[in-house]
Amino acid sequence: MSDQDHRSFAPPLRMLMGPGPSDVHPRVLAAMARPTIGHLDPEFVSLMDEVKRLLQYAMRTDNDLTFPISAPGSAGMEACLVNLIEPGDEVVVCRNGVFGGRMHSIVERAGGRPVAVDDAWGDPVDVDKVEAALKAHGDAKILAFVHAETSTGALSDAARLAELARAHDCLTVVDAVTSLGGVPLEVDAWGLDAVYSGSQKCLSCAPGLSPVSFSQRAVDRIRARATPVQSWFLDLSLVMGYWGGGAKRAYHHTAPVNAIYGLHEALLMIHEEGLERSWARHRLHHEALVAGLEGLGLRLRGDAAHRLPQLNVVELPAGLDDGAARRQLLDDYGLEVGGGLGDLAGKVWRIGLMGTACSRRNVLGCLAALDDVLRGAAPAAGKGLGVAAALAAYG
Numbered sequence: 001m002s003d004q005d006h007r008s009f010a011p012p013l014r015m016l017m018g019p020g021p022s023d024v025h026p027r028v029l030a031a032m033a034r035p036t037i038g039h040l041d042p043e044f045v046s047l048m049d050e051v052k053r054l055l056q057y058a059m060r061t062d063n064d065l066t067f068p069i070s071a072p073g074s075a076g077m078e079a080c081l082v083n084l085i086e087p088g089d090e091v092v093v094c095r096n097g098v099f100g101g102r103m104h105s106i107v108e109r110a111g112g113r114p115v116a117v118d119d120a121w122g123d124p125v126d127v128d129k130v131e132a133a134l135k136a137h138g139d140a141k142i143l144a145f146v147h148a149e150t151s152t153g154a155l156s157d158a159a160r161l162a163e164l165a166r167a168h169d170c171l172t173v174v175d176a177v178t179s180l181g182g183v184p185l186e187v188d189a190w191g192l193d194a195v196y197s198g199s200q201k202c203l204s205c206a207p208g209l210s211p212v213s214f215s216q217r218a219v220d221r222i223r224a225r226a227t228p229v230q231s232w233f234l235d236l237s238l239v240m241g242y243w244g245g246g247a248k249r250a251y252h253h254t255a256p257v258n259a260i261y262g263l264h265e266a267l268l269m270i271h272e273e274g275l276e277r278s279w280a281r282h283r284l285h286h287e288a289l290v291a292g293l294e295g296l297g298l299r300l301r302g303d304a305a306h307r308l309p310q311l312n313v314v315e316l317p318a319g320l321d322d323g324a325a326r327r328q329l330l331d332d333y334g335l336e337v338g339g340g341l342g343d344l345a346g347k348v349w350r351i352g353l354m355g356t357a358c359s360r361r362n363v364l365g366c367l368a369a370l371d372d373v374l375r376g377a378a379p380a381a382g383k384g385l386g387v388a389a390a391l392a393a394y395g
């Protein structure tokens with residue numbers, strides 16, 4: 001191998017409008033490039049406290065146990081489940097897309113007994129079916145569901161599901177990976193117990209961290225465990241000594257220092273904008289994008305009442321070569337949109353409007369690119385009608 005085979009990696013500039021990661025703001029990237037300090041340095045310890053306060057703001061909670069797990073969203077999912085489940089526990093798991101299915105397999109691996117409540121992909125979780133399952137399984141300890149299903153674009157009623165769980169003496173495990181920052185998420189007001197999210201969706205931070213928050217009821221359940229958590233790394237009784245230790249933090253693992261700088265900056269940006277304004281921005285650009293997609297003659301999937309603003313699932317015109325068209329978007333426009341998962345593969349695209357990527361510039365740029373790439377395939381493509389419809393929606 002010659003010396004020439006190795007050089008620095010220079011990533012192309014992209015517009016990230018898929019299911020995540022979303023565009024990372026230059027302020028966040030700049031923060032991540034600051035000098036690394038020790039993870040027990042007093043300055044870093046105060047930054048951790050600040051990250052916790054900003055996360056509490058973003059998640060609307062006073063929960064003391066609120067911090068980022070040093071791993072992606074799936075690790076947050078696993079942390080919530082393995083800490084709350086003891087072998088033999090019944091767990092009602094709602095499956096209306098890919099991520100509910102992932103929760104179901106973690107429950108099995110953690111020794112729990114999953115009770116699946118299945119809904120069609122694209123539908124929100126059916127509250128009546130959940131109530132029936134909770135009634136039929138009086139011993140169930142946990143209700144687990146996905147708030148915003150990124151695989152299908154469906155938003156479920158987390159407030160109502162949490163109310164049902166409480167009425168049946170169950171704790172809730174809630175996937176808020178895609179909801180946090182993009183749509184209202186009220187951890188305390190809705191009484192959610194174990195909530196996990198991800199850094200790379202509507203927080204617009206680099207991938208690799210999973211903010212989590214645990215209610216007092218969840219902490220009490222963990223403290224009362226009869227069996228040890230089967231994962232050492234994710235055992236919160238050990239992690240608490242690091243993230244919850246106040247002045248006397250003990251070594252647990254080396255925190256990803258520069259990743260935390262990035263998360264801090266991303267949370268700061270949400271705080272500066274204001275959470276409600278961030279939710280409103282996601283709605284505004286979603287409505288313009290939908291108008292534009294319809295202007296191109298495309299159809300969105302799912303009932304408008306349950307559609308996520310930050311993840312738009314659009315049906316592909318018949319006969320379109322999915323892979324080739326997405327490749328053209330990437331090559332000619334630097335635009336990444338997501339393909340369909342599971343049964344939806346080759347049938348839909350998932351167009352994300354997450355965090356920094358949720359802007360007028362991206363909406364209009366995406367519609368212009370689709371207008372070109374779908375020429376001849378979508379009914380109205382090639383005529384500029386998508387961009388016109390979006391501009392009209394902006395008013």
Ligand SMILES: *Cc1c(COP(=O)(O)O)cnc(C)c1O
Nearest residue numbers: 072073074099148150177178198
């Ligand atoms: C992206 C995502 C995850 C997984 O997060 P990773 O960071 O990819 O591990 C889990 N749930 C939902 C709803 C997601 O969108």
